[in-house]
Amino acid sequence: MSRLDQFPVGASLTLADLENDVHPVLHRLRAVEPVSWLPALNAWLVTRRDLAIEVMRKPDLFTVDHAGFSTAQVVGPSMLSLDGGEHLRHRGPFEAPFRLGAVQARFSGVVAAHVEELLDGLTARGRAELRREFAGPLAVKTMITALGLDDTETSVAAVLGWYDAIVDAVTRVTAGEPVSQAGRAAFAALKDNLLPALKRPPETSLLAAAAGMAGGLSEDQIVSNAAVLLFGGIETTEGMIANALYFLLTQPDILNLVRTNSSLWPAVIEESLRLEPAAAVVDRYAVQDVRLGQAQLAAGELVRVSLAAANRDPAVFANPDTFDPFRPNLRAHVTFAQGPHVCLGLHLARLEAHVALAQLLTRLPGLQLENPEAARPRGLVFRKPPALRATWPV
Template sequence: MIEQLTTDPYPLLARLRATEPVAWLPDLNGWLVTRHDLALRVMRDAETFTVDDPRFSTARVVGPSMLSLDADAHTRHRTPFARHFRPREIAERFEGFVRAECARLVDGFAAAGQAELRRALAGPLSVAVVGEALGLADTDTARVLAWYDAIVSTVDDIAAGRVPDSRGTTAFGELRAHLEGSVGRRSLLTEAASTLDLPEVVSNAAVLMFGGIETTEGMIANLLSHLEHLDRARLPAAIEESLRLEPAAAVVDRYATRDVALAGASIARGDLVTVSLTAANRDPAVFEDPDVFDPGRPNLRKQLAFAHGPHFCLGADLARLETRIAVETVLDRLPGITLAEPAAVSGLVFRKPGGVHARWLPS
């Protein structure tokens, strides 16, 4: 079942959603929630379904942070960072930087007539923007992407019930040293250190980098996998539809704080409750013909790719900005661009194509 959920989860998720929308899956050692309304209920109710549990996979790698804490502790960890990601400030602060970075990256491969766009554009752009947002100096793109490949692999192993190797721990140790060295320079991390202890600053910066790199790279790559169906004039809608059809973060984990009944399932205190954002976003009760890529849908903002409730993604608007400008740049600068081969998406916790191979008419 783990293999099916990793490679082609949609038939299984559709069957569960129709017959057992809160299902106990032994392979996950927890409950899987697959219906849109139930996903909302779980994510909104942090008192009953918490992230604050020592089993939480990301916390086991990077330590406690806004991602793995609730109530007052969550607010204390999130507040020093949140004011820098307000929607009205994102465009003013980042649009020029993102456009310049996209132009620089595309200039590096435009003449070749072909490239693998996930690691030539999406990944390096995500690293550069996170570095700019957090005020990190000397951020080596290849090194940071290698750290996050290792961390993602470890999180996937934990979620699948496998014993992870040491790569994720080693990678986070190197990332931690990089972040601690940046706190001494004036930056967003310096500001955060005025209210949080250094280990707390590092853990929160790590999860912001995690979201800003891993899921943003996946978000851009997933949209580019529909390259031949993209219309520059309708990119905002296409972004939302791509988020709906294939969220870069496929699942979010919660833990029951009390015995609770949910859609006929008797969930015990302490049980793992995993919300499948992938399944919720393909619920036919909400989205007609849910397996079809259709940017013309009237209700795209009901997609749950950025989660919901107190843990709604802090960087959602920045990720949307990066994705829009990256694809605009590709469409504007690479004439006749098309996929060289299908881009197959996979992943248990984080879903994206292994590569987005494209070709165009070189200038």
């Protein structure tokens, strides 16, 4: 039987089906083809939570260390593109400064100050596009602090410029083009700016702290991992905060809950992370011919794990499409992945979400979306509102 006959639901799907109102599609797949072949992706798509976790926890069978991954071609090998011993070597120095206590000590005040400054600039205006004018800049400023770069308007613009050029270069390499001159130049500029920060004392930045512990890593390798932090910390954090704002501003009962009881913030943030993970898909390559669920995968094939689907698996989450901050297993979502590549920045991400949302809603009472339908999160890999235009009384 051909794959198209074996996986008719997968065969019927287009990219548009996977980008917009994806959740009904994922429910259908999970029910009948939990590991399905999708010609539109030229890849397997895994939608059941237990199978998703199996893929993420078995790097010897499903690896990130593959030429198909384009990031390494632009920024060099890093923890994101390595598995096994080399992965541990690259990730190890960054573990301690990203632990909960270390993150709280280093970032609580800094993030609150960034949020306050951003809100000072917005409050009197009465309207803003909160994804690009609030969530995005907060994510960038926080990573600039983490990497020990100067927090000036020019450096924010420069970091965003390098970021855009590197993302563009990675996208082009994925499409089969060579690494662009602009991509190379942007990475070189990022490197020139990071090298002095690496050499400062550990208390000056998270990157300097990691560099102090990176005995076995060369400067180039530290810089490659720092570039990966920048990727990890910008797009996803912007999406995480924008998605949570979308849920809060379209569900007044949830908004009232946290307005009247701020101890519910962590639960509300977890539930938003579950329902709309900003990084909705993670990719692996099959190391050898392997069976996963009912499907037979061939060595070298791309396996895409849908975190969005795993997070709404009805076998684990009752009424999976409902926003319920009181569900008993709130933290069973896999939004930050699992296994060796579990998100390094998850404590920092949660801290940013909490501070940003609590301060925003305190300072802008009466905040409303202009067009909730236009703010609905979408996207295949990165899911977030295209725009979050909001108004408030001044």
